[in-house]
Amino acid sequence: MTQTQKAHYEFDNLPLEPVDTGTSLLVTGPALGGTRRLMMQLLACQPNEGLLLLSTDLQGEEAIEQFEAGGCSYTTSRMAVIDCTENSADDDDRNVHAVSSPRDLTGMGIVFSSLYEDLYGAGIERVRTGMYTLGPLLMYAEEVQPLYRFLHTVTGRIRTADGLGVAALDPEAHDETTFRTLSQPFDAQVELRERDDGQRQLRARGLADQPDGWLDVDL
């Protein structure tokens, strides 16, 4: 692999140019409008890339099913799920690690960092991290300060480790100011919308060297 290829993450089935390593993207779109499908496409790993998926709304196995629906098979030697739901459970066979609840930002951060180091130790230097979705974190957070600390810490780790971060948020579920300030720890946004005729489109904002405007996408 050449140096140029190594410095980017590529998206095979999306109308997006590769993005620099260390980038964290915020994917925004309606919960029922294909946002999860889009995120799973962004996380679709190339061979030898690792995956860390923080799931706040689906338990481990269900989250894995959603990831595999994106066209990638889940490989436990280089992929792991952090189950942050209320009914979370460990599953060693599937490399699923439970955090007590979406309220436990400290636990979530520590499991995330620990699994990141495990991948690094196994020689996997390119890792895609997904967070689906930020909604429950925001809903359960009594104060916003720990949430900022958490998002800064996770995106900071992704930047230092040359990873790729993708987190999803439904802008319609939160007021505009909350949404806008919560997007700050991320480097750029990928917006998803559905036209009246049912065609889904995406638009990248804040990323260099990407096509302008809304682009058709089939998810």
Add this chain to the structure above:
Amino acid sequence: MTTGTDLTVLCVDPDAEAREGLVAEFETRANFAPTAADSVGSALDTAESTAVDCIVAEYDLGDGTAFDLFEAARDHHPNVSCILFTDVGHADIDSGAFRDTVAEYLPKGGPNATDRLVDIVRNAVLNRTQVGFPLPPDEDERLEALADYDIDDLTAVESFDRFSNLIVSHFGISVAFVGLLDEEEERFVACHGADWETLTREDSICTYAVLDEDVTVVENVQADPRFEHNETLKQLDIRAYAGANLTTADGTVIGELCLIDDEPRRFTDEELTDLQLFAEEVSDQLELRRRLREEETESTSAEENS
């Protein structure tokens, strides 16, 4: 962190060999100033008396855990970066009582653990990856611009007091202030209607206002999801807020001119236009002070060189 100085890293481990080893590792690298402590208590003594950029701690510290230390240290240094550096696996770490603490974690026994640690410390401090508030995209340039002003000197300038006095009576509100946002806190250069001197960035509404080009209005602070659980704002009776940016000549936002009321209220378009005009006036005054200071510095160094 003060620009241009070494990063202060406090290494906390009850095991003397591990502690000294860690200090020695940081000493071999450029731009680090490591110190050591063996317990929560001794680490807090250090953190209370000196500036600390980053704490690297073992999990079990004898008189408490690393989380006890991180929580207490952030009372003194809200932006201090906290890293758990331990052989204890994540499954054996009890974050239950500290679910909002948030810290980095690195296993001691991992491959290239000390190199990884140094990278993480450097990134955490320089890129501010553990701050509990949103950062403007140009935060480094913003702080550099602010460094051209002498905040202590500005606090003594009467014209800012007159401005805030005039603003309180013009708008019929309870408090008006001129606040400049440094790395860790907002410092009130002038404040009429209250005796506030500083507020941490985490607690200050202005932290959010500097992100916006337009005047920021929060008609009911306690009903806004960003501030509804903020006890400090409640205690200070900050119920309604309007803030206009104070900018340098090239447009960098260094602070806010703010209207505060002790009950929720709306602001009319005319009021917001007036606030913006007042803010431009205060910005001009700040620019004037900056130039005066620059000229004084230049003439002093010219005298020294002659």
